[in-house]
Amino acid sequence: MGTVTLRQVAELTGKSEATVSLVLNSRQFHRVSPRTRAMIQRVAAELGYVPNMQAQALVKGKTRSIAITAIGMTPFYNEYIRRLTHLFEARHYNVFAFETMLSPEREKQVVTWVSQGLFDGCICLEYNYSNRDFYEGLVRSGTPHVFRGWNALEFYPEHMIRVDYRSAISDLFAHLEEQGYRRLSVIIDSSSYFVEEDAFSVRKSLYYELIHNRRLVIDPEAWITVPIDVENHLRYCYEKTREMLTLCPDVDVLIVQSASEIPAVYKAIAESGRRIGIDFAVATFDRIPMLDYMTPPVSYIYEPSEMVADIIAGEMLAQLHESHSPGGECKVKALLALNASTRRQSER
Template sequence: MAEKRVTLADVAARAGLSVSAASLVLNDRPGIRISPAARERVREAARELGYRPNLAARTLLTSRSATIGLISDSVTTRPWASALILGALREAHSRDHILHIAETGTDIATAAEALDSFLDRSVDGIIFAASRARELELPDRSIPVPFVMLNATSAAGDASVLPDEFEAGRAIAGVLAAAGIKERIVVLGRDIGAPPDWVDTLTVRRRTAGIAQTVKEHDMHLAAQLPLSAWEPEPGYEAIADLVDSGETFDAIIAMNDRLAFGAYQAMLERGLRVGQDVSVVSFDDDEFAHFVRPGLTTAALPYETMGRLAAELILTGATQPQQHLIPMPIMYRGSVR
């Protein structure tokens, strides 16, 4: 037989107070005229009895459910983006809230169903998240609770939390300039002078603009720009292998992400070029393997956990006015720059 659930009446009886008084204490109602000793009796009784509040009843009473809904395209299935959820989870937990997660892919109808489901459960706010920063299409309906775009923007310019990719682009190119490397630089993944095309995300455009500004400011000279449609190790490997095999010499590579940099590492290793000595390499994202390649990869880290924390904080503090919150991308200095 299942154990009987401990009720508020049980707690009140143990503490020697009325049910209404016990409720006021456990719900932290301000301005109540109950002595500190009586309040402590209520809390002690709740601990001893293992009392858990009835959330459904509390929601009816307060119109707050102590939950946040997170609707994502593919954040939970992308290892590099899961820290977005970790940050939001930790912030929600620190404020006694729970995070409910729905993954919808890019289907707007599925996202609308997830939104309706969360609203039916009286969530206190909604986070719309993307694994790769871009403008998300929101369901065509009013959203009666606070909401924030995480690693994303909306057409209406709603509150959003994004990595500061422009400053990261400036800083990562500046690492080379500070090391005295201003000649024979290869940009791997994009042509920083080309107009944005349909595959460019918001972050890519800002990242390349930041690189371009530092290149101009420091009069840096590019040996080659190698646009690639896929930023994965194999295309990075093939592009740098072809460049070396063609007889082109270069002193540094700015890779548009760590996966491209990893492919470049392998191509140079096979051809006798030493990373960090013959060729310096800088990159973006701080993927897990950036710590373990040798030499370690100098890269601008995506601050996903910090971003997730801030998104939840904005929801729970009501600070969801239309504004882009740009989070700095710290440079992780390792051995890939001479």
């Protein structure tokens, strides 16, 4: 059977195509009596009529498209994009994800497209010090927007979802201290730096703040920063971990910012003669399926990404007048999952 048309629905209901279109393709359905509206909707459902999204866009002046910006198409951001795509497509919106790779020009271009009306709204999955100026115009103009971020800013836009890592990191440090670990190393991506020339990182500052007054210390010689554009990312992590373990023999903890780097790190630690969960601890960020297959299982800090994505979608749909949402600033806490990689095991 071919595509069901407005004309077919109109013929079976005895109403004009204009009236049927008002009910099925327009926000002006209130101009039609409830009885007629119910009849048209019933016949359309029986025929399997699907609204013409292009026609709706012309009538309403909307594209029914949402732009999403993300630093990179990593497992972490892909999980958000997957969930948001599912939620918006269920409401007949198209989702376009753009990888910025920390390029200001890439991000500005997407924001310009949104400002020009090519998209109905914009979702920024990593709103921070480095890119907040790009979105000021959207905020001032009232263009639908939602931001997700974790950095401690001096002010927050109204439609921002803040993910608080502070308590989860503090709990991890307390656990490591309790297990008898003392000297930390860190692998961090350069995406956490907003002024790379000064090597200043918000996450780095947070680590030093939360480790204060503990018996744990961060070895400054064991801080590994991975360039976002480095070739063969895993090979780089592997080699730098091997090098760090040779140069810093007292280090007994490695915190890995990205869970996707864990296989390379595990291999480097094993080849150095260290034993994860016995004389060496590893923890990471993000909950990705690969972690379930690592031995020993990895401790990790993670965002409740499905819940955050649901909040993001609700905020956006409310601004698009598609649903109700209380709006305003929202704060969500990251969670800690403790596994064998940080629990001190007895030697066999």
